[in-house]
Amino acid sequence: xxxxxxxxxxxxxxxxxxxxxxxxxxxxxxxxxxxxxxxxxxxxxxxxxxxxxxxxxxxxxxxxxxxxxxxxxxxxxxxxxxxxxxxxxxxxxxxxxxxxxxxxxxxxxxxxxxxxxxxxxxxxxxxxxxxxxxxxxxxxxxxxxxxxxxxxxxxxxxxxxxxxxxxxxxxxxxxxxxxxxxxxxxxxxxxxxxxxxxxxxxxxxxxxxxxxxxxxxxxxxxxxxxxxxxxxxxxxxxxxxxxxxxxxxxxxxxxxxxxxxxxxxxx
Numbered sequence: 001x002x003x004x005x006x007x008x009x010x011x012x013x014x015x016x017x018x019x020x021x022x023x024x025x026x027x028x029x030x031x032x033x034x035x036x037x038x039x040x041x042x043x044x045x046x047x048x049x050x051x052x053x054x055x056x057x058x059x060x061x062x063x064x065x066x067x068x069x070x071x072x073x074x075x076x077x078x079x080x081x082x083x084x085x086x087x088x089x090x091x092x093x094x095x096x097x098x099x100x101x102x103x104x105x106x107x108x109x110x111x112x113x114x115x116x117x118x119x120x121x122x123x124x125x126x127x128x129x130x131x132x133x134x135x136x137x138x139x140x141x142x143x144x145x146x147x148x149x150x151x152x153x154x155x156x157x158x159x160x161x162x163x164x165x166x167x168x169x170x171x172x173x174x175x176x177x178x179x180x181x182x183x184x185x186x187x188x189x190x191x192x193x194x195x196x197x198x199x200x201x202x203x204x205x206x207x208x209x210x211x212x213x214x215x216x217x218x219x220x221x222x223x224x225x226x227x228x229x230x231x232x233x234x235x236x237x238x239x240x241x242x243x244x245x246x247x248x249x250x251x252x253x254x255x256x257x258x259x260x261x262x263x264x265x266x267x
Contacts, residue, residue, distance in 0.1 A: 015123045022100075031100040034086035035109060068214070068230035069101055070136040104139055107148050111155030122152050128228075128239045211236035216254045223248045223265035226256075 008014065022030035030038075069091070072078055078093040087109045090100045102110075114122055124130075130146045131138060139147035210220045211229035219225040219240070226249040229238045243249055243256035248265045250257045259265055 019125070029098040029100070031083065031086055031088050031090060033102065034083070034088055035106070035113065036086050038083070038085050068228070069099070070131065070138075071230050072099070102148065104147060104151055107151050108155065111152055115155060122156055124149065124152070126241065128241065207240055208236040208238040211238050216241075216249075218249060218251050222267070223262060224259075224267045225249065226254075 019033040021034055022032055072091070072093055073080070075093060077095065078091055080089055080091050082089050082105075088100065088106045089103050090098065092098055111122065127146070127149065130148045131144070132146055134144035136147070137144050139151065141147060141150050207220070207227055208229065208231075211217060211227060211231070214230050216226050216228055219227055224247070225240060225242050227238045227240055229236055231237045246259060247256040248259050248262045248267070249255070250262060259267075
């Protein structure tokens, strides 16, 4: 890990990115945010330099929504495993699906690690990847909401925030649907999506009604956003997520890429 003292002197806060070690761009499965080196890895062990400010505790892989994992865990064949060398969990389900994620155990280990180095905080990719509903009933917190964030806060600051972060799913203001190959448009500036995903039934006043399948899917009205879906046909739940500035959602890779790679995407 390389540091630049001239830059450090100019900044009050430095967030150290300790995720994206592995992902869909690799031809094999591996954890997105490991805490150490696997015997089969050729990469160097994670190291933190004393005096750094912030350590990243949570991965943001496309399937890391805690509520989604809770739903998957109820399905037959879902098995949780632990990688002791990496101090993180993963799960195997439906015989051919591999899911790396963080849970209360791995988050606590990461918090203990950053405290051992005297780091001053922790960052997460986005608040909606936690269980903001409290439906998973994780942890010993009073309302069970945001258990991962509260575990981090309790470990770093010694207390749990009294207010939870606000996560809202905006209603759909104007839609037009047709039969045949499904497409959606809005006014006054119409944008049509014509991909291989099928429009599903659901609550017409909720963005979740446009979920075609579990996982990250095309947003019906914005090329710089996507919807993270879980549940079943007719009973979808979802989170609306924005890509980083200057990027948009690419349907075939199910990830955010530079806008220059998305002809016709003019946010």
